[in-house]
Amino acid sequence: MIYIKRDGGGAVVAISKDPTPGFEASEEMPSSEVDEFLVTVAGSEFQASDLSFIRVLDDVIDLLISKNVILFTELPPVVQEKYTERATMRERRRDALNLLEDGDIL
Numbered sequence: 001m002i003y004i005k006r007d008g009g010g011a012v013v014a015i016s017k018d019p020t021p022g023f024e025a026s027e028e029m030p031s032s033e034v035d036e037f038l039v040t041v042a043g044s045e046f047q048a049s050d051l052s053f054i055r056v057l058d059d060v061i062d063l064l065i066s067k068n069v070i071l072f073t074e075l076p077p078v079v080q081e082k083y084t085e086r087a088t089m090r091e092r093r094r095d096a097l098n099l100l101e102d103g104d105i106l
Contacts, residue, residue, distance in 0.1 A: 002026050004034065012037040058086055 003023035005014040012033045016023050026034075061083060064070045072080060 002034070058083075058090070 002025075003016040003019055004012055004026050005016070005020075005023045007013045014023070015034060015037065019025070061070075065072055072083075075083065
């Protein structure tokens with residue numbers, strides 16, 4: 001048996017294997033609503049992982065190019081474009097965080 005919690009509109013917002021206040025018992029196998037909820041939860045977990053992994057890929061590409069293992073021009077044109085966009089964004093962010101002028105001394 002599973003226990004389902006719904007929001008005011010009736011959408012599934014939480015699932016429990018234990019009886020919990022605010023949850024309704026469901027003896028049936030998970031419905032399509034529950035399946036959709038589970039996909040959403042799993043999808044958000046992967047999405048968060050993907051976002052942090054993108055930074056890892058940026059760093060790996062930087063390393064491979066700096067070590068001359070690959071040449072930037074060997075990357076497909078679409079990859080070159082996306083990589084350049086991300087590199088530009090990272091550089092702008094790095095510059096925005098520079099709070100000291102070049103001649104400033106701590």
